[in-house]
Amino acid sequence: MQRQYSYNSNQPGCGGCLLIVILLLLATGGWQAVGNFVSVLIYSGLFGVIVLFAAFFGFTKYIQSRATAYEQSQSETHNRFVFLLVNILVCIAKADGHFTKSELRTMLNFFQHSLHYNQEQMYWVKQLIKEARDEEQDLDALLTEFRNRFAYEPRLILLELIYQLIFTKSPAEEAELNLARKIGQFLSISEYERRTMENKYRYGHQKQRSGGVGGGAPAEQQYYAVLGVEQGADFAAIKKAYRKLSMQYHPDKVAHLGDEFKGVAEEKMKEINAAYDHFRRKFEGS
Template identity: 30%
Template sequence: MRYRSYNNGGNYFYLGILIFFMFGGFKVLFLFLPLLFSLAPIFLLLFIGSKVLKTIFGNSAINNSIHGSSQERLHYVELMIHLMAHAIKADGVVDNREIQTLFTFFQSRLQFNTNQLRWVQDLIQYSLRKNYPLEIIIQTMNQEFQVHEKQLSIELLIAVIMADEELHENEKVLLDRVAKDLQIDNEFYNQLKSKYIKNTESHYDILGIKPSATTDEIKKAYKNLCKQYHPDKVQHLGNEFKNFADEKIKEINKAYDSIMQKAKA
């Protein structure tokens, strides 16, 4: 799979060509044309040049913000966004609420800085235009990442799809296919659907259990979730993902403590 590149080599080349023509190159081309026609391309070049410079500065800012990040982390973020693009378009409508949910995840949950968010925004628009085949995205994720990274991806996928509070048939088919092809555990997948698709945030939904669950079932669900969201599992992706896992563990602990207190009462 070809990943997004922010190297400005090509842009500097185009800028050099533009400067060449602006400082004499067009004299040869327009030697026999009226002055009016010779000025028009100059204005066009100025316009194009401003666009190229804007792209260069934008790419440089993004490049600086992601400089030093591991290729594994960069690839993971890009693959996630390519996957989310399929979710955003699954119902046939590009809903801004779904885009905002994806953007907010990186802004609030992962606490990306301004330039990193600019990178995310660029990747979202790029992914919506590029439309990489879903099977290629899934194949690459299976090759490059472990179960914990894939579980995080499927959770965000469900959150994005449910941003408009509706689950269309095409979205359901997409979810089931991605969960199956990413080899997501059925119990974990059902827990996520219970939490997001019913649009509830009860402590039972967080643990993926019913209010009638026994103490042993509560403890089992709690232990499984703690293993799945342990911060050490995603530490290699950067502090943002580790912090997200920390918050998930706090949420799980709070839900578990509340349920166990009720069970003892």
Template identity: 25%
Template sequence: MIRWIAAILGYIFFRIPGAIIGFLIGSYLDSSNRSGTNPLNRTSRVTPADFEVNLLSLASIVIKADGSISEQEMQFVQNYFVQAYGKERANATFRTFNEVIKTREVSASRICEYLRLRTRYESRLQIIHFLFSIAKADGLVSELEATKINEIAGYLHIGFKDFESIKAMFFTNPDSAYKILEIEKTATVAEIKSAYRTMAKKYHPDKLQHMDDLYRKGAEEKFRKVKEAYEQLQKELNFK
């Protein structure tokens, strides 16, 4: 019942996109009521539908961060959903996304608060990686985009070193390998090896078994970047 009320209210205020989003949110509230779960409870998990809506909203914030809407970034998001959910569902979702990104302002703090209370830390790291991937889709992560993602990371309670590690995966500079491994350039070989073991464990794809296939692929990409950073330092410092 709640889902239909929410859909009607959404249609009144935001027409078709509002009806879709209202129905998804209402569906979550309906299921929460039936199971006796409080949707605001810290231990509750976000549903796939809610996660999808909130992820799209964060994507729209990043795409609009530099004052223009990049076709490459939009295409990246569309391709993501085609791979994750199939063409038919992805096209329907993307039509809603087009409306959201062009006509609505969304609150990053509210979205992140909702996700932070319902997702594991590893999943939130993957969200940041996904947002940087969107920003890099047109070939360059702008300063405004990086700043906006940093703001989102703060709302998600992402640690400074974790954020800098993921950010370094999308920038090429002499310090990138060290930043990815979350160590200083003065680190000893023993410290580098220890950092690699820690980071490899943190970003292991098994950490995201509860997420969809595309998110696990994202975890594999981060895992690969950590390995590449370690191998780069092995070559530069001549150790095994």
């Protein structure tokens, strides 16, 4: 059953309170009382503050309405996917009793930078995160629904995000890594895929801890990790891994979740292609 979110727009807020005060003054003292009240506000500097609060309130209501319009414009499958994604990640983040700023930042960065969500879309996601933090959710029930509703490729997106979340900590906690492995098994993700993901994030985490400088060309060790093959693997094994990953991460397989998740698969394919091109040039000399 799809969960609906609605924002209460009946509260008067600062602008509404000001209007109520003016109406009361009109009823009791006429326009002279209103003029005296406005003069006092201007003289005291409070008028500008009230205007700013009223403007902020109006902008917030506008963003809320746009967020609601965005949610209503999306398919039920898309909205439920995002809802489950957020709630599962929050459950995992809360598993150790702490929901850290780095974990929150990892979640928000995914939607803002990987999915390119705009302001109203981010407002919607932040509301989902807030509600998930305030509620006690059954992780097993959420994972069961996710497995039953979504195919293999969306499950890969979920597991990738789980590993991203876990490796925000330094060092990553073994209990959380074991939880990620169990979730991967529960979602019927192959051992090869689970190992590939964990090795990729473990390598990136180790590089960060050792003071590696980002932004340069990835080391060959990272290319092996991306393709999920052992270091020193021959080109035949590399080509086989590449073909398998290309099928699993084809953007068309997640297109039903929305353009933003199709974009995630496209970015993943760029990463896979870059790793394969590195080894193709190395082994074939072209």
